[in-house]
Amino acid sequence: MPRIQLLNPRLANQIAAGEVVERPSSVIKELLENSLDAGATRVDIDVEQGGVKLLRVRDDGCGIDESDLPLALSRHATSKIMDLDDLERVATLGFRGEALASVASVSRLMLTSCAEAADQAWQVETEGRDMNPRVQPAAHPRGTTVEVRDLFFNTPARRKFLRTEKTEFGHLEEVVKRLALSRFDVAFNLRHNGRSVLSLRPAHTEQEAQRRVASICGPAFVEQSLTIDHERSGLRLWGWVGLPTFSRSQADLQYFCVNGRLIRDKLVAHAVRQAYRDVLFNGRHPTFVLFLEVDPAVVDVNVHPTKHEVRFRDGRMVHDFLFSTLYRALADQRPDSQGPAAE
Numbered sequence: 001m002p003r004i005q006l007l008n009p010r011l012a013n014q015i016a017a018g019e020v021v022e023r024p025s026s027v028i029k030e031l032l033e034n035s036l037d038a039g040a041t042r043v044d045i046d047v048e049q050g051g052v053k054l055l056r057v058r059d060d061g062c063g064i065d066e067s068d069l070p071l072a073l074s075r076h077a078t079s080k081i082m083d084l085d086d087l088e089r090v091a092t093l094g095f096r097g098e099a100l101a102s103v104a105s106v107s108r109l110m111l112t113s114c115a116e117a118a119d120q121a122w123q124v125e126t127e128g129r130d131m132n133p134r135v136q137p138a139a140h141p142r143g144t145t146v147e148v149r150d151l152f153f154n155t156p157a158r159r160k161f162l163r164t165e166k167t168e169f170g171h172l173e174e175v176v177k178r179l180a181l182s183r184f185d186v187a188f189n190l191r192h193n194g195r196s197v198l199s200l201r202p203a204h205t206e207q208e209a210q211r212r213v214a215s216i217c218g219p220a221f222v223e224q225s226l227t228i229d230h231e232r233s234g235l236r237l238w239g240w241v242g243l244p245t246f247s248r249s250q251a252d253l254q255y256f257c258v259n260g261r262l263i264r265d266k267l268v269a270h271a272v273r274q275a276y277r278d279v280l281f282n283g284r285h286p287t288f289v290l291f292l293e294v295d296p297a298v299v300d301v302n303v304h305p306t307k308h309e310v311r312f313r314d315g316r317m318v319h320d321f322l323f324s325t326l327y328r329a330l331a332d333q334r335p336d337s338q339g340p341a342a343e
């Protein structure tokens with residue numbers, strides 16, 4: 001047996017990157033979440049060659065202090081939580097302090113930022129070098145730009161798993177759409193190879209929100225859905241549920257947000273399926289864009305590194321609330337039914 005040695009930081013980051021950085025779309029997810037956490041009101045995303053050549057996210061958020069720039073690229077370095085208490089009620093999308101370090105270890109990354117109170121922007125680059133970047137002055141308005149080039153250039157085994165430009169961009173566009181649905185108040189612009197793909201203005205009114213949903217899910221979804229908004233014992237559920245006639249053969253128009261975080265959750269999926277059970281044909285999937293608002297203390301988001309999953313303290317109650325709210329909303333779709341069926 002060889003002797004035990006500590007991994008060098010770069011290799012440790014590359015191993016960690018295996019968990020969160022699978023493809024360009026996972027990078028975009030992390031970068032956008034950082035922009036949203038920074039309070040951005042607008043994000044501009046530029047992508048070249050499906051994201052393999054270039055991913056650039058520019059925001060107008062709070063920015064990063066000059067002295068914090070190298071730290072932002074270090075593993076387990078975060079400004080979002082400080083102790084276990086914070087972790088228990090985390091309200092930001094990120095908190096693990098791993099994303100930028102991971103991405104930097106498998107790409108050529110440049111981070112440029114101008115902090116709120118600063119009179120000057122600064123920049124760090126980790127062009128495949130080791131992880132102690134030099135900070136240099138730069139020009140940038142308030143906010144941050146992260147530029148990721150040549151993803152997986154130094155990890156050929158991972159690069160091999162990338163699909164065609166079209167497929168990778170498809171995944172990436174889906175991530176942007178999901179996040180755009182979770183934050184109506186933020187403007188999103190997405191360009192691929194210089195061509196505008198998505199241009200969403202902030203949506204403050206109900207009508208504007210409706211328009212955003214239409215541009216992301218298609219006008220037909222909005223036309224053929226019911227809007228709901230229901231509150232009970234500290235839980236609120238609102239959004240759009242597609243009419244049974246607007247069901248799909250795949251579960252690909254289903255968005256569920258808990259406190260501004262898009263999730264995929266078995267309990268949620270089950271509650272929705274139950275509510276639609278007697279109005280959908282076998283093999284058809286419901287369509288929905290739903291927002292659940294709960295006290296952050298009753299939901300645990302620290303379950304999985306990609307944070308797709310959450311755990312509700314009282315799953316039973318959440319399930320009942322979702323089921324009964326949706327069941328009632330769909331009541332008119334089921335003329336000959338006699339009230340909520342037992343599960």
Ligand code: ADP
Pocket residue numbers: 030034035038059061062063064072073077078079080093094095096097098099100101143144
């Ligand atoms: P996490 O988001 O889990 O804290 P990241 O590695 O994604 O970890 O980011 C590390 C830190 O860098 C963040 O905690 C934040 O302070 C800073 N940061 C990253 N991106 C931005 C951004 N777009 N605007 C402002 N600060 C940022």
Ligand code: MG
Pocket residue numbers: 030033034093094095097099100
């Ligand atoms: Mg983050």
